[in-house]
Amino acid sequence: MGVLENLVEQDPEFAEAKFRSKVENEFVQIKLSMVTGKTERIKHYVSDEIYNRIVAKVEDDKANNRIQLYDELNVYSVQITSINELEDCFTIEVNLCSRALEYYIDRDTRKYLSGNNQSRVEKNNRLLFRKKKNAKGFNGVQKCPSCGASMDINENGKCKFCGSIFTLENYDWTIVSMDI
Ligand SMILES: [Zn+2]
Helix, strand or coil: CCHHHHHHHHCCCCCHHHHHHHHHHHHHHHHHHHHHCCHHHHHHHECHHHHHHHHHHHHHHHHCCEEEEEEEEEEEEEEEEEEEECCCEEEEEEEEEEEEEEEEEECCCCCEEEECCCCCEEEEEEEEEEEECCCCCCCCCCECCCCCCECCCCCCCECCCCCCECCHHHCCCEEEECCC
16 A cells, blocks of 8 residues: 555545645745734644744844845645655655745835845745644634634634644644745
8 A cells, every 4th residue: 555545544634636735825824924924814824933933034034124026926846745654754855836026125214225026036945744643633623722712724823812732743744844
């Protein structure tokens, strides 16, 4: 039996098209969070290590009084390049091809600083996703695990009431490797 068959057997909800659209959506939201600085919105998509690097990038831009923009960001393709089964988890490696106008503006004046705001740059992004074999799935987790308030984990990983960060790692695929 192949690795994909093993994955589907243990995770009947897995569907490649659904997974690829999830990857695309999360990638765009992560990039936008670097523009807006609202990184807590994407914290639940990524490992702590990746999250710390995203925050460091935003802080570095702030310290340099600039904002990174990804105008006209578009994902052109999402390809699964490998699926691996480890003892306690599955990993999926993805190549995501995106194009955007990547440039910096001044935080105060909003004027152009550097980068390419004329033509979109194509990038191949390697992303690695991991899902624990004992992940609980989303059924019944429409409520904050800390205070019980209802929350939409797809929209925001932070509880509006108690501020708890929802740890996606216990439920679904998490990004464990990504170029920031
Ligand atoms: Zn809560």
